Amino acid sequence: MNKAPWVSYRPEIKVLDCSIRDGGLINNHLFDDKLVKAVFDTCVEAGIDYVEVGYKGDKKIFAPDKFGAWKHCNEDDLKRIVGEEERATKISVMADAEKTDYKRDILPKDQSVIDQIRVATYIHQIPTAVDMIKDASDKGYEVTANLMALSAVKDNELLEALDILSDTPASTLVIVDSFGVFYSEQIRDYAKRFLKFAKGTGKEVGIHAHNNLQLAFANTIEAIICGVNRLDATIYGIGRGAGNCPLELLLSFLRNPKFNLRAVLKCIQDHFLELRQEIEWGCLIPYLITAHFNQHPRAAIELRSSDKKDNFVEFYDRWSDA
Amino acid sequence: MNKAPWVSYRPEIKVLDCSIRDGGLINNHLFDDKLVKAVFDTCVEAGIDYVEVGYKGDKKIFAPDKFGAWKHCNEDDLKRIVGEEERATKISVMADAEKTDYKRDILPKDQSVIDQIRVATYIHQIPTAVDMIKDASDKGYEVTANLMALSAVKDNELLEALDILSDTPASTLVIVDSFGVFYSEQIRDYAKRFLKFAKGTGKEVGIHAHNNLQLAFANTIEAIICGVNRLDATIYGIGRGAGNCPLELLLSFLRNPKFNLRAVLKCIQDHFLELRQEIEWGCLIPYLITAHFNQHPRAAIELRSSDKKDNFVEFYDRWSDA
Numbered sequence: 001m002n003k004a005p006w007v008s009y010r011p012e013i014k015v016l017d018c019s020i021r022d023g024g025l026i027n028n029h030l031f032d033d034k035l036v037k038a039v040f041d042t043c044v045e046a047g048i049d050y051v052e053v054g055y056k057g058d059k060k061i062f063a064p065d066k067f068g069a070w071k072h073c074n075e076d077d078l079k080r081i082v083g084e085e086e087r088a089t090k091i092s093v094m095a096d097a098e099k100t101d102y103k104r105d106i107l108p109k110d111q112s113v114i115d116q117i118r119v120a121t122y123i124h125q126i127p128t129a130v131d132m133i134k135d136a137s138d139k140g141y142e143v144t145a146n147l148m149a150l151s152a153v154k155d156n157e158l159l160e161a162l163d164i165l166s167d168t169p170a171s172t173l174v175i176v177d178s179f180g181v182f183y184s185e186q187i188r189d190y191a192k193r194f195l196k197f198a199k200g201t202g203k204e205v206g207i208h209a210h211n212n213l214q215l216a217f218a219n220t221i222e223a224i225i226c227g228v229n230r231l232d233a234t235i236y237g238i239g240r241g242a243g244n245c246p247l248e249l250l251l252s253f254l255r256n257p258k259f260n261l262r263a264v265l266k267c268i269q270d271h272f273l274e275l276r277q278e279i280e281w282g283c284l285i286p287y288l289i290t291a292h293f294n295q296h297p298r299a300a301i302e303l304r305s306s307d308k309k310d311n312f313v314e315f316y317d318r319w320s321d322a
Numbered sequence: 323m324n325k326a327p328w329v330s331y332r333p334e335i336k337v338l339d340c341s342i343r344d345g346g347l348i349n350n351h352l353f354d355d356k357l358v359k360a361v362f363d364t365c366v367e368a369g370i371d372y373v374e375v376g377y378k379g380d381k382k383i384f385a386p387d388k389f390g391a392w393k394h395c396n397e398d399d400l401k402r403i404v405g406e407e408e409r410a411t412k413i414s415v416m417a418d419a420e421k422t423d424y425k426r427d428i429l430p431k432d433q434s435v436i437d438q439i440r441v442a443t444y445i446h447q448i449p450t451a452v453d454m455i456k457d458a459s460d461k462g463y464e465v466t467a468n469l470m471a472l473s474a475v476k477d478n479e480l481l482e483a484l485d486i487l488s489d490t491p492a493s494t495l496v497i498v499d500s501f502g503v504f505y506s507e508q509i510r511d512y513a514k515r516f517l518k519f520a521k522g523t524g525k526e527v528g529i530h531a532h533n534n535l536q537l538a539f540a541n542t543i544e545a546i547i548c549g550v551n552r553l554d555a556t557i558y559g560i561g562r563g564a565g566n567c568p569l570e571l572l573l574s575f576l577r578n579p580k581f582n583l584r585a586v587l588k589c590i591q592d593h594f595l596e597l598r599q600e601i602e603w604g605c606l607i608p609y610l611i612t613a614h615f616n617q618h619p620r621a622a623i624e625l626r627s628s629d630k631k632d633n634f635v636e637f638y639d640r641w642s643d644a
Contacts, residue, residue, distance in 0.1 A: 006507050183575065184506065184543060185328050213571055214533075218540030221506060248607070249535055252614045253505065261614070262642070265634045268607060273632055285570070285590060292574045292583070310595055312587045320584070 029068035109140030180212030206230030212291035241297035431462025502534030528552030534613035563619035
């Protein structure tokens with residue numbers, strides 16, 4: 001008889017909800033407070049380890065009159081949502097390389113409710129990212145390094161980047177499948193590489209998957225099996241384009257009794273069904289097509305807001321003829 | 323540097339489209355000929371190996387005035403769809419144990435356009451299924467044995483069933499995740515067991531996945547990796563409840579140049595977007611809930627046709643309180 005390891009759970013696993021942060025890429029972070037508060041409270045109730053409420057976006061690049069509060073995450077806005085009550089759930093924000101005035105906008109930890117800064121970087125921005133990681137760590141935060149668009153990164157450049165990032169104070173190295181193109185074997189391959197660099201440094205490895213091929217959840221499971229302990233997910237899979245690993249599926253899978261699936265189901269019922277009528281995300285055919293051709297989903301996002309949104313064949317031919 | 327086996331393909335892999343057969347469980351197989359013909363022609367153009375157009379349902383159980391033609395698959399109806407042209411695509415039908423008057427309704431192969439009979443059986447119907455397999459094989463058909471609802475079958479009963487089925491003339495033993503509850507590790511476990519019994523018999527192993535946990539495609543890939551060569555899929559994932567492994571995702575993954583993804587995208591654009599407005603299937607929350615509790619999806623299907631269709635929490639509590 002074979003063993004059945006899946007009836008147990010791994011206590012080291014921590015879940016980060018990035019519903020507002022990644023979902024805000026759909027609508028310029030123009031969420032009302034009611035929704036943001038509902039997401040936050042749901043995550044606290046559901047036992048989620050981190051909630052990523054938004055970006056530390058540079059106001060010169062992202063004008064406050066065009067973007068919602070969660071593009072900048074000022075302390076006053078954060079305090080309105082997170083309240084004063086004690087909670088196990090930590091607050092995370094994302095800082096994009098070259099899109100964050102980090103020296104100014106990221107305050108010393110003792111002046112902020114934020115616990116963790118996640119530095120997102122493309123391969124060509126690594127030196128900037130390294131400086132951002134040091135800056136945030138020096139200011140007292142837990143810091144992660146999120147290496148984006150991995151499917152567009154050459155193997156030797158990845159190894160170089162991992163070598164550099166493993167020397168920084170980042171406590172987690174995150175595999176980011178921005179284009180949503182990876183299959184399980186590839187996730188296994190990346191997980192092994194990342195874990196190799198993390199070994200002996202005390203760093204953890206994380207996974208942020210997109211759902212273009214309906215594999216965000218499956219790839220997150222695959223990463224878990226390989227030893228990845230930091231998992232990104234979003235309520236009802238909200239996120240740019242095809243969206244992310246649905247939190248409700250992930251909690252249904254994780255057997256740690258600290259998690260509470262029911263709270264997430266209630267939030268979907270009360271808020272996300274309606275939200276999904278107002279803004280679009282999910283495994284739609286154009287996102288399968290961009291993933292099929294290993295492209296950023298932006299062309300598919302544009303298509304979906306045009307009058308040709310369901311002209312899949314023409315969209316497919318655009319890439320296959322290229 | 324690690325190897326990248328996924329750039330190649332395995333020529334032994336064959337794909338079966340069961341859009342009309344499994345999709346018909348949503349609407350009593352009341353599809354019009356235009357749609358059935360579109361699915362069939364699409365599959366021929368897309369290089370699909372088998373098209374399963376429906377059931378050989380007993381007319382005493384499924385009255386012809388209440389069910390569409392694809393519940394019975396009379397020869398005249400089939401001929402209207404499949405035409406006279408030469409094609410590589412074979413015709414399959416499903417015969418459910420105890421729901422098929424197989425001695426009468428399955429004609430000798432030389433009187434039929436059908437190539438393959440798939441015998442679907444629950445664990446308690448194995449003796450009937452064995453007789454059906456022999457009957458269909460004697461009549462000249464390729465035959466498969468589809469063991470349904472595996473997540474509700476005890477290990478020792480499964481081993482007994484596989485022992486019996488591997489002694490029949492069935493050329494394929496199909497893993498059927500009727501409740502859509504399996505994760506990749508479990509699929510690996512089942513694939514190994516099935517393959518062990520198939521070894522040396524010349525039989526293949528197949529997979530039929532449901533999408534309750536957004537894992538139908540991922541589990542099909544996992545089965546492929548383990549050595550499973552017969553794959554079920556449906557256009558746009560159509561199928562009862564949460565639906566099946568989407569054919570368009572599967573073709574995007576399979577690298578055999580005989581397959582044509584574009585034809586399937588065109589069929590979705592021309593037919594399935596509209597069909598999805600008329601009848602419902604897909605990864606909706608109630609199907610996650612039944613899978614979470616390892617239940618048949620029928621309660622979720624009932625919920626979706628009631629005025630409480632979005633009351634996820636009450637539905638969840640119904641099971642968690644049980």
